[in-house]
Amino acid sequence: MFAAKELFSKLRFSYVEQVTKEKFLRAIVGDPPLVVGHNENVELETQLAEVKAELKASKEEVRMMIEEMEKTGRDLANQHRGKARYTDDYVTTTGYNNVELQMTQLSTLPESIENLESTIAELRAKQASDSVASSSQNLPLPATLSLVAEREAELAALNRQLAAVQNALPRKTREAEAMERELGVLERRKSEAITQAKEAERKKQEGESDGLEETGRWYRSAEEALKHLVGVEG
Structure with missing residues (x-):
């Protein structure tokens, strides 16, 4: 599991690096060149902070729901040992419904967390690209x-x-x-x-005759006549 997370982190860093290089090249060779101001960087940092806060809140919500489910399980076990049959059935059914509802809510959270992490990666890539493009506008004269x-x-x-x-x-x-x-x-x-x-x-x-046979006979007779003349002269 740790190796998979480490590989994912390396792949995501490589992707962000490639996107940053591409945006940097497009920024400096564009017509007109892309000039990024300080206000835009501040705006991106604000958006990144908001998304991070939302992701942190989602993770905290997951943690609290897991704790609540564990508490509900312990309560169900205690109530099962200490109450009558009919009361136990009612409590068990109620607790099961609560657990089922919480499981449904938990099933939707991974997708939300994944979307938030993707948004954070995009914002970081954009911020890095803008920072590189902005720094290219402030290079020393020789560079x-x-x-x-x-x-x-x-x-x-x-x-x-x-x-x-x-x-x-x-x-x-x-x-x-x-x-x-x-x-x-x-x-x-x-x-x-x-x-x-x-x-x-x-x-x-x-x-019908196509004339080829007549032409052939004429050529043959002409050939015989020429041979005869040549033979006479010889």
Whole structure:
């Protein structure tokens, strides 16, 4: 149980740390930069104190209810030993109803406590982020200039990447258009070939001549004539 609580505390601290870093970076690179005043920090501290007080009150309520349940159990045991049967039944039923009511109330408290703890964690993260962002506005001049130079270098690198993409865009567009035109030609050729194949199949089924056989016979006769002429000349 202790190990689980310790692990949970470490995970929650890591989460708060990451959220704080993210908010800090967003605050200093934003346009305009986020400037946190003293009044906002005071307001957050007030909210945090209120939530802590509410959580403490809830835990105290749980403790008191547990003590009351233990007292009720002891009273029921004493009354069971010292009273008559009918009186004991009445007291037992009444005590059982009280315990059942208290158990119902207790079942809703863990969720409330969990919500309060989550709210406290969020407020602490926000307060830490605001404190870091506020401290960044009060850096010494050398540290401020170094931070500004670092952000300007990052911005310049992003601008170079953007310029490279913009320069390559026209060439990529032309290549895409050429490929699209070539694809259109291939699609038309495919459509024409399919149409011709269907027409040839239809003529074949209907017994019509598609002209290919006549063309083949003409080529064969021309070939024989050429061979004959070549043979005569030789």
